[in-house]
Amino acid sequence: MPRAGTGAVGGISASFCMNAPIRHFKVAVAGLDLLHATRLKLACSLLLAERMDVTLHPWNGQDADLLVVGGDASAAEATREAEALGVARLTIARSVQAATAGALPHGASVRDINQQLAVLLAATGTAEDDAASLAALPVSLLQALQSPAEGGLLLLQRGAVRFAVDAATRSVALPPGLSLAELVPLLDDQAWSSTPLDAATFQHQYGYLLPRRRSFEALYFSIARHRPSLLDAPAAGTPVRLQHWPDLEHSDVPAEWLLPIAQLHARRWTSSSLAAACRLPHDTVQSIFSAAIASGLVPHQENTVPSPPRSAGLRDSRFLGWVARRFGLDLQGGRA
Amino acid sequence: MNLPANKLVFVGGMGAGKTTAVRAISDVEPVSTEMPLSEDATADKVETTVALDYSSIELDDGELLHLYGVPGQRYLDFMWPMVCEGALGVIVLVSAASPDPVGSTLELLQEFSRIAPDASLAVGITRTDEHPHLMVTAVRDALFAAGFRLPVLRVDARSATQVTFLVRSLLSHRYAESS
Numbered sequence: 001m002p003r004a005g006t007g008a009v010g011g012i013s014a015s016f017c018m019n020a021p022i023r024h025f026k027v028a029v030a031g032l033d034l035l036h037a038t039r040l041k042l043a044c045s046l047l048l049a050e051r052m053d054v055t056l057h058p059w060n061g062q063d064a065d066l067l068v069v070g071g072d073a074s075a076a077e078a079t080r081e082a083e084a085l086g087v088a089r090l091t092i093a094r095s096v097q098a099a100t101a102g103a104l105p106h107g108a109s110v111r112d113i114n115q116q117l118a119v120l121l122a123a124t125g126t127a128e129d130d131a132a133s134l135a136a137l138p139v140s141l142l143q144a145l146q147s148p149a150e151g152g153l154l155l156l157q158r159g160a161v162r163f164a165v166d167a168a169t170r171s172v173a174l175p176p177g178l179s180l181a182e183l184v185p186l187l188d189d190q191a192w193s194s195t196p197l198d199a200a201t202f203q204h205q206y207g208y209l210l211p212r213r214r215s216f217e218a219l220y221f222s223i224a225r226h227r228p229s230l231l232d233a234p235a236a237g238t239p240v241r242l243q244h245w246p247d248l249e250h251s252d253v254p255a256e257w258l259l260p261i262a263q264l265h266a267r268r269w270t271s272s273s274l275a276a277a278c279r280l281p282h283d284t285v286q287s288i289f290s291a292a293i294a295s296g297l298v299p300h301q302e303n304t305v306p307s308p309p310r311s312a313g314l315r316d317s318r319f320l321g322w323v324a325r326r327f328g329l330d331l332q333g334g335r336a
Numbered sequence: 337m338n339l340p341a342n343k344l345v346f347v348g349g350m351g352a353g354k355t356t357a358v359r360a361i362s363d364v365e366p367v368s369t370e371m372p373l374s375e376d377a378t379a380d381k382v383e384t385t386v387a388l389d390y391s392s393i394e395l396d397d398g399e400l401l402h403l404y405g406v407p408g409q410r411y412l413d414f415m416w417p418m419v420c421e422g423a424l425g426v427i428v429l430v431s432a433a434s435p436d437p438v439g440s441t442l443e444l445l446q447e448f449s450r451i452a453p454d455a456s457l458a459v460g461i462t463r464t465d466e467h468p469h470l471m472v473t474a475v476r477d478a479l480f481a482a483g484f485r486l487p488v489l490r491v492d493a494r495s496a497t498q499v500t501f502l503v504r505s506l507l508s509h510r511y512a513e514s515s
Contacts, residue, residue, distance in 0.1 A: 317511075327361075327503050
């Protein structure tokens with residue numbers, strides 16, 4: 001599989017692709033002495049500069065992209081097992097006279113090992129890696145996760161920014177300092193890397209780092225506010241009604257969105273009629289419609305939303321208008 | 337004489353943030369009534385509990401919006417009907433630290449929808465900074481399943497901005513439902 005930067009030396013690459021997602025590899029070790037095991041660890045850590053994240057573990061007879069073997073007795077057995085499984089191997093042994101593909105002499109340097117690892121691991125790439133790379137587009141990813149069959153946690157990282165998408169609870173797990181407004185501008189960036197996680201692993205390794213939960217609803221409304229072009233436009237003339245009041249905080253949407261949201265919560269509207277009723281730009285109402293539909297708050301069956309009749313009527317409408325104005329809300333015009 | 341609904345009521349259990357929320361949006365320092373501790377007292381509320389908070393907000397034309405904070409404990413339920421007479425809205429505050437946020441909220445919603453059938457209802461979930469994993473949507477969906485379809489928002493009762501957003505949501509909800 002072609003990849004950028006395979007000619008790296010010591011983790012520095014001239015042709016390095018900044019937008020390539022991080023690829024994850026498992027490298028097994030058998031029969032290495034302490035010196036070479038330490039050099040191997042260093043060589044692996046330097047591969048991060050090549051956007052290759054390597055996890056080292058002792059050979060267990062399975063589950064590895066590459067086996068690095070030394071020259072002792074246990075290495076021979078591991079070599080046979082790896083050969084049977086078709087796992088690529090790198091041998092570091094006294095019996096090797098000169099460096100060749102997949103073999104290094106005893107005393108190989110960190111640089112030697114790093115170069116060999118880069119070449120051998122690059123060759124292990126599969127079509128699955130390509131698919132994983134394509135999946136590192138969070139917006140597309142979120143849309144895909146609306147399907148329950150795609151359930152599971154996905155850890156997304158881009159530089160210092162890290163969050164997780166939890167399809168099971170339809171939420172994102174955020175670090176304490178990251179707001180949705182800060183996250184949204186980065187959503188269609190190509191530099192995200194993604195790592196699937198199970199719930200137990202997430203809780204153990206990332207739960208304390210990503211303690212805050214915000215729903216997909218809040219994220220979609222935040223996208224509608226800051227990057228409406230990322231959402232599909234609703235079909236013209238389609239009446240929409242919200243099944244639930246969206247999960248929103250004051251920082252997610254401007255105050256003038258509350259009245260159209262309340263109207264959509266109360267009854268079905270087309271975007272043009274709602275824009276006229278709330279005296280808001282049609283584009284703004286279209287954005288609200290897009291968020292409502294994307295977040296799954298618009299029921300397919302109208303009769304799934306009960307609407308009990310109210311008895312208060314408009315008896316307090318004038319007073320309500322005064323109260324609303326006091327709280328910075330113009331109920332007649334929808335503005336705040 | 338048919339007076340306009342001119343009260344906004346915050347109700348909730350101990351430590352839910354009623355006093356703080358009323359104070360956050362008041363024009364004047366609220367008047368509070370102290371009562372003995374209930375047996376539900378939590379560790380950080382061991383000295384006194386506030387039985388009732390009252391404050392007001394002056395509107396453009398000189399009219400007053402009366403703000404009340406009333407406890408959700410059953411032994412003080414005698415004051416609920418008095419306070420709720422003429423309420424335009426009742427906001428149930430529930431702490432995310434509550435052992436059963438859905439159950440306690442549902443109990444209050446059922447009571448106050450009966451006591452104040454003309455009032456609009458909303459729910460504010462407080463102390464989510466201490467319990468950030470709580471999902472608002474899970475609480476909302478559970479309330480919906482029990483027959484309550486209303487705004488459910490997280491709110492920091494110490495923040496005037498956030499309490500105002502909650503009140504704005506309630507007012508928008510009331511306006512849309514009644515128009």
